[in-house]
Amino acid sequence: MIKKTVTELCAALASGETTSEALTRAYLDRIAEHNGALNAYITVCEDSAMAQAREADAQRAAGSTAPLLGIPIAHKDLFCTQGVLTTSGSKILHNFVSPYDATVVERMQAAGAVMLGKTNMDEFAMGSSNESSYYGAARNPWDLKKVPGGSSGGSAAAVAADLCAMATGTDTGGSIRQPAAFCGVTGLKPSYGRVSRWGMIAYASSLDQAGPLCKSAEDAALLLNVMAGVDNKDSTSIDLPAEDFSAKLNDSLDGLRVGLPKQYFTSELNPSIAAIIKTAVGELEALGATVVEIDLPNSELALSAYYVIAPAEASTNLSRFDGVRYGYRCEGPKDLEDLYKRSRSEGFGEEVKRRIMIGTYALSAGFYDAYYRKAQKIRRLVKDDYARAFEQVDVIIGPTTPSPAFGLASIKDSVTMYLEDIYTIALNLAGLPGMSVPAGYVDGLPIGMQIVASDFAEAKLLNVAHQFQRVTDWHTHKPALTANKEA
């Protein structure tokens, strides 16, 4: 039962085939069995989850038909959850029990979901491997010696290993799509502003966006229906007419125009991954899609611009961690400056400090025009590339990542790690929606196909992903966890 999709579980709960209490117990047992090896959860909320499950069953008996009633889920540990530890993967928040709920958490709760716990992540969502977590790296369920990806690595690992029915994630430069690809699950990054950022611990505010990691595109549509919507508490959330993202899942792909960026399919791309993506595109052609090559001339510069904009916004956002109002405070500060400096230096990990340094430098007097302003101009060029491409095509397809999941502790230098996000980062600069869906294997590890649509065209994205999943079964494959247990 725990291997089922959210859509299937909703049906099983509605028909009385199972109860939320039984389901929640089953997931908690599975977490108890496998979380030691996977480290996918930082916090497991056993008692409150069981209480919420019994409440969901009672509400069902009383006639409630809330869309996620009784479905056991997990939240990435940067969503604030009232009364529950919320660390953002950092030592500086090791004792932060949030006094309020994020809007996403509130919406999932209102839809009847049961919260199993909080998932592991790169510290402050800065990373592509989960290794920057203060709480130790989560592991890839397909191979415990490999990373699950990041930053939403705990969420991806938990979904892949059936330690929850779905998990929330956030994506600033690929943090939903890249771990989804590495762990063989379906991940959706909505358009910027589609989902409220209220109560998400901020990394880079003009790029951050929340979305689901789940077991099918059909689930992603159902979950986006719950997560999306304007929120007065987030002034950047966008007020769009209400939309049912499940409505167009079954539309025909006949006549769909697919673009393949020539910049992605070069000799530098791993040939096995290129072959997988070409085969997957072939499936779409068989469904009636036509394929053209497109040009995204500024793709390579997106990474450079991102590593100015994201650290600059991070250095500003993370100035709130000062050892005064909440979180970690150093021992015996000799004066206020010492309190700030040591609380922050002892509380933040290496990668976070590096990004704060880069951001502070980029924003410092005399360098603003050369770095931040320049990066914002490149951002427009990247956005314009996509706008031109979407005059010709409905979706853009490519690999989600340049390689399958890499080994734990195998990438030592920052720039090599940053290049892992080469295909995902441009979307965040442009604000576009994107998905990663499982499309095959290289060396026994899952490979993700990235599908990108134009601004607010999530329904198109989900339609294409769902039709692909109707004719393929990659998304239903499960890692052989028990075989890995002793690794």
Add this chain to the structure above:
Amino acid sequence: MAFDKSEVEKIAHLARLHLSSSESEEVAARVSDILGLIDKMQSVDTDAVAPLSHPFEAVQKLRPDVVTEPNRRDELQALAPLCQDGLFLVPKVIE
């Protein structure tokens, strides 16, 4: 562009970070690498391009200036490392 140790110390102070001498050296080397990646931007002429600060160029929304949140001072201050009489305590600032 290269980033030397004295530059690192200046930026660390602006960011209110304390780095030990060995950390400063490592940060200088790593940040120089990252700036190398960033500096690829400089090869493109962007004189005629307007900066983009929001992906959809949305502008800040305004709302009526009315109180919407309750006062939860005690609850929020319970999270602080050190508080007294409703005030956050820090080392003495004024002698």
